[in-house]
Amino acid sequence: xxxxxxxxxxxxxxxxxxxxxxxxxxxxxxxxxxxxxxxxxxxxxxxxxxxxxxxxxxxxxxxxxxxxxxxxxxxxxxxxxxxxxxxxxxxxxxxxxxxxxxxxxxxxxxxxxxxxxxxxxxxxxxxxxxxxxxxxxxxxxxxxxxxxxxxxxxxxxxxxxxxxxxxxxxxxxxxxxxxxxxxxxxxxxxxxxxxxxxxxxxxxxxxxxxxxxxxxxxxxxxxxxxxxxxxxxxxxxxxxxxxxxxxxxxxxxxxxxxxxxxxxxxxxxxxxxxxxxxxxxxxxxxxxxxxxxxxxxxxxxxxxxxxxxxxxxxxxxxxxxxxxxxxxxxxxxxxxxxxxxxxxxxxxxxxxxxxxxxxxxxxxxxxxxxxxxxxxxxxxxxxxxxxxxxxxxxxxxxxxxxxxxxxxxxxxxxxxxxxxxxxxxxxxxxxxxxxxxxxxxxxxxxxxxxxxxxxxxxxxxxxxxxxxxxxxxxxxxxxxxxxxxxxx
RNA sequence: GUCCCCAUCGUCUAGCCAGGUCAGGACUCCAGCCUUUCAAGCUGGCAACACGGGUUCGAAUCCCGUUGGGGACGCCA
Numbered sequence: 001x002x003x004x005x006x007x008x009x010x011x012x013x014x015x016x017x018x019x020x021x022x023x024x025x026x027x028x029x030x031x032x033x034x035x036x037x038x039x040x041x042x043x044x045x046x047x048x049x050x051x052x053x054x055x056x057x058x059x060x061x062x063x064x065x066x067x068x069x070x071x072x073x074x075x076x077x078x079x080x081x082x083x084x085x086x087x088x089x090x091x092x093x094x095x096x097x098x099x100x101x102x103x104x105x106x107x108x109x110x111x112x113x114x115x116x117x118x119x120x121x122x123x124x125x126x127x128x129x130x131x132x133x134x135x136x137x138x139x140x141x142x143x144x145x146x147x148x149x150x151x152x153x154x155x156x157x158x159x160x161x162x163x164x165x166x167x168x169x170x171x172x173x174x175x176x177x178x179x180x181x182x183x184x185x186x187x188x189x190x191x192x193x194x195x196x197x198x199x200x201x202x203x204x205x206x207x208x209x210x211x212x213x214x215x216x217x218x219x220x221x222x223x224x225x226x227x228x229x230x231x232x233x234x235x236x237x238x239x240x241x242x243x244x245x246x247x248x249x250x251x252x253x254x255x256x257x258x259x260x261x262x263x264x265x266x267x268x269x270x271x272x273x274x275x276x277x278x279x280x281x282x283x284x285x286x287x288x289x290x291x292x293x294x295x296x297x298x299x300x301x302x303x304x305x306x307x308x309x310x311x312x313x314x315x316x317x318x319x320x321x322x323x324x325x326x327x328x329x330x331x332x333x334x335x336x337x338x339x340x341x342x343x344x345x346x347x348x349x350x351x352x353x354x355x356x357x358x359x360x361x362x363x364x365x366x367x368x369x370x371x372x373x374x375x376x377x378x379x380x381x382x383x384x385x386x387x388x389x390x391x392x393x394x395x396x397x398x399x400x401x402x403x404x405x406x407x408x409x410x411x412x413x414x415x416x417x418x419x420x421x422x423x424x425x426x427x428x429x430x431x432x433x434x435x436x437x438x439x440x441x442x443x444x445x446x447x448x449x450x451x452x453x454x455x456x457x458x459x460x461x462x463x464x465x466x467x468x469x470x471x472x473x474x475x476x477x478x479x480x481x482x483x484x485x486x487x488x
Numbered sequence: 489g490u491c492c493c494c495a496u497c498g499u500c501u502a503g504c505c506a507g508g509u510c511a512g513g514a515c516u517c518c519a520g521c522c523u524u525u526c527a528a529g530c531u532g533g534c535a536a537c538a539c540g541g542g543u544u545c546g547a548a549u550c551c552c553g554u555u556g557g558g559g560a561c562g563c564c565a
Binding site for chain 2: 040043164272276298
């Protein structure tokens with residue numbers, strides 16, 4: 001029995017990845033199986049080594065260690081390409097020379113006519129001679145799978161049982177991009193087979209792609225594994241969309257930085273996977289793995305309840321540590337040597353006695369400071385406008401990979417110019433959002449020390465403190481934001 | 489829009505597959521006890537089977553429909 005988790009290194013280590021890793025690992029441990037880690041980095045533009053490192057770190061922090069890997073898909077291109085060639089030779093796949101413009105146009109039309117927006121299969125009829133000739137001539141193309149055009153795809157999901165879908169509703173999916181990299185569908189299928197994965201346990205968002213994968217298994221002559229689609233973690237707001245960093249802290253590093261214990265987070269995720277009828281809700285990974293059963297997973301999308309996590313975390317804090325142990329924990333969390341030195345550098349010029357330290361640096365040692373609405377005010381701006389400014393910066397920072405004081409300062413300068421606002425006025429509400437106070441340690445350096453996760457969470461809190469921004473308003477704002485961004 | 493998945497307290501859920509208990513537990517909230525304060529702890533309380541049909545002596549549980557929510561529809565994963 002072999003399972004895997006296959007995150008894509010395109011952003012912060014997501015708590016959903018931890019959730020899936022947890023289920024896979026628990027299943028593996030309960031049956032003496034092997035747990036494989038595979039990095040899905042076939043998106044050359046968005047994948048980064050930093051993100052990959054952060055994911056490995058986060059999984060290790062949680063104690064979700066892998067038995068094999070990490071494998072990188074980008075290092076397995078020869079295999080992927082040769083399998084594509086095999087499909088091409090067998091006529092199960094074909095080259096497509098359609099331009100992106102034509103595809104966009106076609107999708108727009110189909111959507112407007114409320115039809116299935118898939119590819120119209122224009123290139124599927126090309127003769128193999130013409131196809132080979134144009135490819136040899138260097139014409140840009142992708143490779144698509146030829147899907148069956150009639151009948152029904154009958155799938156088995158471990159949690160849901162049988163699922164049926166008309167084949168004609170399945171698109172001729174691209175499996176090899178113009179840049180020569182495989183898409184998820186191909187790479188995942190080929191690698192799962194090559195790595196002997198017996199159970200594919202992944203998020204529910206893949207359920208619609210299962211027919212494509214099944215077709216690939218068949219065309220490649222592979223025996224398909226057992227598939228199991230886990231419900232998606234949801235946001236805690238009204239619409240309950242799938243958990244996103246837009247609205248909630250989703251990064252595993254945020255949980256670490258905000259002072260949660262890895263055991264508590266893991267336990268919390270485990271509670272979603274396998275909740276006890278009654279009795280003890282605090283349990284270790286080993287206990288979870290011990291009694292692991294797929295039947296215990298409920299199919300409704302669970303809302304991530306931070307309050308319950310805090311309660312669990314509190315229990316770990318006081319039940320699993322004595323006072324001395326807790327002191328070690330706090331020191332480790334808040335005063336890593338490097339971090340402490342950075343804070344000292346900011347505090348030193350503002351310190352009269354060591355006793356000032358607490359007052360001055362307190363905000364760097366809490367998960368979130370209290371923010372008074374009145375303190376967020378900026379002279380000459382409405383509250384709503386202040387909220388918008390905060391939102392603009394939040395969007396800017398969400399895209400920023402390099403979270404250093406200099407880079408952050410650059411963003412503030414540009415935004416102040418673009419909005420015609422003095423840097424002083426622009427930064428004022430951010431001092432309050434970050435520290436809870438109008439007078440505080442230097443903003444940009446403080447933000448660097450806090451790190452992207454806490455900065456984003458605090459900015460969001462400040463926006464909420466000002467009454468928030470409605471969904472409608474957000475859309476309009478986003479347009480203006482793009483305009484401002486383009487201009488600056 | 490089309491297709492797929494899902495539906496028990498505000499939240500996580502037990503019960504459903506093998507119909508028959510005041511629908512159970514936990515978080516949150518409220519009250520009381522304990523206590524130098526606050527937490528913690530203890531005790532108690534508020535709170536749910538989305539709706540409509542069917543099958544049945546009997547439906548949260550089985551079937552159908554409606555509604556609601558989510559997901560997918562990319563040369564992203």
